[in-house]
Amino acid sequence: MTRPRIVVCAYSDVGHACLEHLLDRGADVVAVYTHADAPGEEIWFHSVGQLAHERGVSVYIDRDLTSIPEIERLESLAPDLLFSFYFRNMLPPRVLAAATLGAYNMHGSLLPKYRGRAPVNWAVLHGETETGATLHVMTARPDAGDIVDAERVPIGEDDTAAMVQQRVTHAAVQVLARQLEALEAGTAPRHPQDHAAATYFGRRRPEDGAIDWQRSSSDIHNLIRAVSHPYPGAFATIAGRRTTIWRSRRTTLTANGAPPGDVECRDDGLRVACGDGLLLEIVRAQPDGAAELDGAELARRLMDDHHHLTTNA
Numbered sequence: 001m002t003r004p005r006i007v008v009c010a011y012s013d014v015g016h017a018c019l020e021h022l023l024d025r026g027a028d029v030v031a032v033y034t035h036a037d038a039p040g041e042e043i044w045f046h047s048v049g050q051l052a053h054e055r056g057v058s059v060y061i062d063r064d065l066t067s068i069p070e071i072e073r074l075e076s077l078a079p080d081l082l083f084s085f086y087f088r089n090m091l092p093p094r095v096l097a098a099a100t101l102g103a104y105n106m107h108g109s110l111l112p113k114y115r116g117r118a119p120v121n122w123a124v125l126h127g128e129t130e131t132g133a134t135l136h137v138m139t140a141r142p143d144a145g146d147i148v149d150a151e152r153v154p155i156g157e158d159d160t161a162a163m164v165q166q167r168v169t170h171a172a173v174q175v176l177a178r179q180l181e182a183l184e185a186g187t188a189p190r191h192p193q194d195h196a197a198a199t200y201f202g203r204r205r206p207e208d209g210a211i212d213w214q215r216s217s218s219d220i221h222n223l224i225r226a227v228s229h230p231y232p233g234a235f236a237t238i239a240g241r242r243t244t245i246w247r248s249r250r251t252t253l254t255a256n257g258a259p260p261g262d263v264e265c266r267d268d269g270l271r272v273a274c275g276d277g278l279l280l281e282i283v284r285a286q287p288d289g290a291a292e293l294d295g296a297e298l299a300r301r302l303m304d305d306h307h308h309l310t311t312n313a
Contacts, residue, residue, distance in 0.1 A: 002028075002313060005028050006082070007029075007077055010083070011088055014172045015086045016131075016168075017049045017172065019085065020230060024181060025294035030058070031079075034052070065089065065095055075216060083103075098246055102186075105136060105138045106172045108168045111143060118204045120164050122204075123155065124225055127218060134175075140246055148189060149175045149188075151172075161227070170295075207252070213236070213273075216278075220280055221249075236261075236272075244285065250278075251278060258273040270285075
């Protein structure tokens with residue numbers, strides 16, 4: 001029996017993993033649309049375009065799928081199914097309608113929570129204890145279509161967004177594996193989202209990593225782990241020097257009345273007073289123009305100049 005023709009729009013880790021799963025299952029992927037890597041962006045994931053090229057699938061890079069010629073090109077492929085796996089552009093209704101068995105997106109959260117961009121980073125930043133991957137029907141509204149299936153993943157209190165993203169990628173493949181046969185047969189389940197419970201978040205920018213020491217130690221810890229490697233990182237000015245903080249650890253130590261942003265340097269580590277009156281331990285940090293350091297090593301270097309320092313709060 002002839003398998004349905006599939007067009008895939010994909011990028012990043014989830015895009016690569018899901019495309020690889022389709023190809024390994026022998027799905028009839030007739031074309032892949034993807035993005036060129038952006039200059040200056042840290043590329044920490046495998047190339048969707050390279051995978052498609054190696055497996056003999058036609059690749060279209062940075063095509064404007066809102067233009068009539070490109071839409072007509074896609075329609076000429078006569079897709080039965082269309083998948084979007086971490087593709088960065090919204091697809092117009094005419095593109096979605098081109099797939100006779102439906103168009104589906106894999107989103108990195110448990111919808112309807114965390115619709116929009118950077119869902120894993122936002123979930124970690126907000127201190128969530130779980131997230132997941134959700135396969136849903138694509139509509140004109142982003143991340144709002146009926147849910148086909150979802151897989152939950154845990155978030156530990158010290159997990160970075162990168163750690164969670166690895167689990168979400170694995171969860172995305174699990175969901176696709178469970179539902180592929182039903183999707184190809186046109187019998188996949190559909191469950192409407194509870195739109196009243198939806199939350200939506202936009203793109204994060206590097207400057208959003210600025211630390212406000214007036215906030216609680218939990219909030220600051222969550223920010224640090226949400227934007228740690230491979231993301232741009234959370235930062236503050238320490239001893240007059242912008243410093244990126246890559247890892248932190250919550251403590252139960254009180255700041256003893258020290259104002260938020262006050263830095264405590266000891267031989268065993270560096271801690272900063274936060275707005276809740278607790279000290280946050282700096283585990284790994286990097287002053288601008290220098291190598292990454294353990295917090296204890298940074299504290300010892302700072303003590304060579306001053307014993308008690310204050311950041312710019």
